[in-house]
Amino acid sequence: MKKRLLGAACLLLTGLAPANVWSQTASTEYSSWTGPWIVTLKGNIGGSPKWSGSDTYTLSGFPSVSLRRPGEKPVWYSPDDSIDYSIKVNDIFSLGAVIAYQGGRYSSGNRELTGIHKVRWTLEPGIFLQAWVVPDVLRVRAEIRRGFRDKDGFIADLGADWVNRFGALTLAVGPRLSIADGSYMRYHYGVTAQDAFQNGTVTPYKATAGLKSAGVLASASYDFxxxxxxxxxxxxxxxxxxxxxxxxxxxxxxxxxxxxxxxVGYSFNFSGF
Incomplete structure (x- = not known):
């Protein structure tokens, strides 16, 4: 799964990103705004496994920011979307660049992993394509990313979201699939002979390319x-x-x-650009 324990490098990128990050907003018209920009600042807190496959969890917090023009309908984002810079092709399709932060796996604080090779944190740049198959209701999205280190490998995240709006309340739910190449799978889930010898509780194992995970994500947003x-x-x-x-x-x-x-998001009118 996409692990998204955001570190300092990711926070910097988040702060500079022109697109919204890990946020959802109901489709409300902001006709009361008069300035050239609406800025939305968000404080985010999330929990996820300490490493991919871990049975212990950790919390992380981070800020995010987005910009849009007054009268422009807010774009709906899923909480697990990577940071993106999108180009709208038409009312249905959009594409662009993405970047995600992938947390590492270390034996420090995880004694059971002693002797097993560490997985270092990384940034995963890539591309995405999404389509609103049913406008404002059904969205499908695909991301393909690769970490910047040799062993990181490629990963593709596929998802669909059914979005329902009830006034100020927006509900969404949809399936998720992740597919990874051999390099990614060996690095994250493989066990070398040296790993097995040094750890003593695992046996050598070669993971191959294919489906990595399947699941579902649900969210609820409310505009006060x-x-x-x-x-x-x-x-x-x-x-x-x-x-x-x-x-x-x-x-x-x-x-x-x-x-x-x-x-938690706060939007305000800004005319400083």
């Missing part, structure tokens, strides 16, 4: 007024195929992975 909004979300994914069979996951983790979090 033109300025204040909040979002709650929760997700579940299960490591499958070679990822789920990894001795690291089976002996020291859990195939069932959960994510949860909340955001």
């Amino acid at each position: 007024d033109d300025q204040w909004s909040t979002t709650l979300y929760g997700g579940y994914s299960r490591l499958v195929s070679d990822a789920g069979k990894s001795p690291i996951v089976k002996n020291h983790g859990d195939r069932d992975q959960w994510t949860f979090g909340a955001t």
Whole structure:
């Protein structure tokens, strides 16, 4: 799964990103605004596994920012969307560049991982394509990313979201799939002979390319007024195929992975640009 424990590097990118990050907003017209920009600042807090396949969890908090023109309908984002810079092709399709932060796996603080090779944190740049198959109701999105280190490999995240709006309340739910290449799978879920010898509780294992996880994500957003909004979300994914069979996951983790979090947003008119 996409692990999104955001570190300092990601925070910097988030702060500079022109697109909204990990946020959702109901489709409300902001006709009361008069300035050239509406700025939305958000505080985000989320919980996720300490590493992909872990059975322990950690919390992280981070800010995000977005810009739009007055009268422009806010764009709906899923909480698990990567930071993106999008180009709108038409009313249905958009595409662009993305970047995501992938947390690492270290034996420090995880004694059961002693001797097993560490997975270092990384940034994953890539591209995305999304389509509103049913305008403002059904969205499908695909991201393909690769970390900047040699071992990181490629990962593709696929998802669909059914979005329902009830006045100020927006509800969304949809399935998720993740597919990874051999390099990614070996790095995250493989066990070398040296790993097995040094750790003593796992056996050598070679993970191959294929489906990594399958799950679902749900969210609820509420606009209190033109300025204040909040979002709650929760997700579940299960490591499958070679990822789920990894001795690291089976002996020291859990195939069932959960994510949860909340955001609070504040929007204001800004004419400084």
